[in-house]
Amino acid sequence: MVTLCLDYSAKKVVNLLQSVALLLLCLSLSPLQAATLLQASVDKNPVMLGEELLLQIELDEKVSGNQLDFSVLANDFNFSAPAISQSMQIINGRSSQSTRWQLSLFAKKTGTFVIPSFEIDGLRSEPITLTVVPADPNGTGSDELFIQSSLSSSELYVQQLAYYEVKIYFNGDLQRGSLSQPELPGATIEQLGKDVEGSELVNGQRYQTITRRYTLIAEKHGDFELAAPWFKGEMIDRQSSRYDYFAKTKTVSAQGQVLKLTVKPIPDNFKGQWLVSELVALTEEWTPPGQDLTQGEPVTRTITLTALDLSDHQLPDLNFSLPDGIKSYAEQPQSKKAERNGRLVAQKVFTSAVIATKSGELVLPAIRIPWWNSKTNELSYAELPERTLKASPNPAQPEAQAAAEPATSVTSTTPVTATEPVNPWHWSYSSTVLLLLWLSTLVLWLAPKFIRPLQQKTAIQTKAQTQALHHSSVLKFSSRKLKAACLANNGTEATAQLLQWAQQGIDPQIMRLSQLLTHLPDCELRREVEKLCHQPYQSNPLQWQGQALFEAFAKYKHLQQLPVTEPLKPLYPA
Structure with missing residues (x-):
């Protein structure tokens, strides 16, 4: 029995070695073929604006994944990084290899476009003519991920603020992602607040949402198109998560809509510094409150300019004159803005110290600021009425x-004392010399007697001054x-x-x-x-x-x- 077992095992090993030798022989006999074909294809044509288009390029050879440059697509399409796969097959002793690139494209606008040919080692793919049609207004796009964008108004005036909103809808576990920054030539676009997460029902299906809002201020008049927003992210692959505890992620992307915008110039009948809003108001406060002043004593006047749907840097300064008898010392104006109920409120605060330099009735002139009411489409004024103040004398x-x-009387008599009377006594030069010699002798004789008491007196005076100062x-x-x-x-x-x-x-x-x-x-x-x-x-x-x-x-x-x-x-x- 032992001999039979050994013979059976030896036969099994021999058969295995023969199979491996045959395989190696087939591989050695099959010639190594160079790449002969480069093909490009899309999964749909025509395609709707905002709809995902899959572009696939395949080469019948195994090459490096960075052989193709897709930057030529950037002018007409938004696209994600390509997914690269390689494969090898052996059929009837012949081997074949291939390299495949696949990426998602989103057309930036409607029209007819050409996906250019690609080249590898002298092989070129055929160009593809693609038609992009407008999106269905009733459709939302993919059931898994789509984007909606909107403007608060499609018609604006120059320097009028509008709100631009982008909302991402997704049904699944979104891990991470990035949203393109909106761009419009001749306009200032800034994000307003932070992203807001929520959920909505769309066609009977619950979606999670991420909302991002912007402020848009156009600086030029004309007709413009706001490019469609584009989102790219990673989401948990639901199919792999059913069988694998460590679920894989997949790349997802979506594109919103292109929005048209008309910007109107400043009306001809508007005079002054251009300011457009739905509401502009002027208010003032006095500290202490009231209309009574005391000559020479300061009070605080605070004027607040408030505007709706404006940025703080758009608010103008106040220009007004004060009557005689009033002096004003103004601080640097303080600007601020805040979001309230989804709208931007801007304020500029002017604070000054007001001092009456004389008593009586003092009239402050009215303050008027012209502005254009975008809601009623007419000229309006924000105004502080004329104000009469009563300044009482200072006791x-x-x-x-x-x-x-x-x-003042001393000042007037000072020049009179500057004139000296004429002395009739004649004084000669020799008398002056004798007097100086006599005074020198007297000083030398009396100096020791007076220096010490003088020092003591100086010390006493210094001490007295110090005490007085204290x-x-x-x-x-x-x-x-x-x-x-x-x-x-x-x-x-x-x-x-x-x-x-x-x-x-x-x-x-x-x-x-x-x-x-x-x-x-x-x-x-x-x-x-x-x-x-x-x-x-x-x-x-x-x-x-x-x-x-x-x-x-x-x-x-x-x-x-x-x-x-x-x-x-x-x-x-x-």
């Missing part, structure tokens, strides 16, 4: 003016005293009050105006303090005027108390 100002009158720093700063000193043009008292304010509110080590300047930003208060600092070195010390310093100080303190940021004001004020 401290008459006293300050009265205190300033003696200083005492002054303890005193509480009074804005009323600063105001009285400025209105009286008293530079010495104004300096003392400013130093007290600086020591208590900025830095206790500030002892001079030059030190205060290093802590102030570039503003009107800094420039007025510089004038006060240089005032003692002027040829006429009494020429300094303090009202400008106090107004600058009041504005600086007022702006320091304003909040840094403010919330967006309501579109429809109460």
Whole structure:
């Protein structure tokens, strides 16, 4: 029995070796054939706009996958990266190999196009003439993935804002993907907010959705076409997921619709800076509220320009004049925008400190901004009506003016004291020399007796000044005293009050105006303090005027108390 088993195993091995030898012989006898055919084909012709078209190119030889360049298709089609496969067959002892490229094409517009021929090692495929017809308006495309795009309005004015929306519908497990960026010559397109995920029923079937919105502002008039959006992604292959726990992914793609847009020029009857919207409004607030002012004391005026469906950079500045008796110190306008209920709201806030320089009734002129109502298609105005303010006299100002009158009289008598009376006594040069010699001798004799007491007196005075300075720093700063000193043009008292304010509110080590300047930003208060600092070195010390310093100080303190940021004001004020 053992001998029989060994004989049977030996026969089996011999048969296997004979089969392998026969196979090798057949392979060696079959000649190696070079590539002889390159074919290109499409799965449908004609094709609807937005419908996927499969292009397949096959070569009867095994070659590298990067032998073909598909960039020649970019002018007329959107396409994904090709899927490359290779195969080999042996039939009746003859072997054959092939390389296949397959990719998805989406036509960018309707018409007749030519898919050009491709070439590999001298072999060329035949070109394909393709017809692209308009899409069915009632159709949605593939049941697995499709795109819909829309514009809020197909007719716009120059610089009018429109909303462009792209919505991706998919039925399956979408892993990742990318959406093309919309482009339109002569227009500014920006994404509005973040992508919104949701779900919708379409023809009785539930789809998951991803919505992306843009703002579109056309800068030129004419007729335009907004290119169709194109999406490419990866989705779980449902067929493979049924049998494999680690399901494979497949490449999916879809294309939306081409949208036509008409942009109209600015109407001839519009005068002023062009502004187009459905709603533009002007509002104002006063802090503290009311219509009563006090001469020399600042109040805050806040004017807010609000517009619907506009970007913040499109809002104009305000141009208006103020009557005599009112000074205004404006801040840099603040622009902001926000999305509310799917629409863009833009605001520009103008804040200024208003100071009445005289008492009585003061009339602020009306403010009007022309704008074009895109809803009613007519000229409109955003307006703040004329406003009458009552400025009451400042109780401290008459006293300050009265205190300033003696200083004015001193100024008028100063030139009189400059003339000296004529002395009848004759003084000779020899008398002068003798007097100088006598004074020198007297100084040398008396100097030791007076130097030491003088040093002691100087030390006592320095200590007294230091104590006085410390005492002054303890005193509480009074804005009323600063105001009285400025209105009286008293530079010495104004300096003392400013130093007290600086020591208590900025830095206790500030002892001079030059030190205060290093802590102030570039503003009107800094420039007025510089004038006060240089005032003692002027040829006429009494020429300094303090009202400008106090107004600058009041504005600086007022702006320091304003909040840094403010919330967006309501579109429809109460």
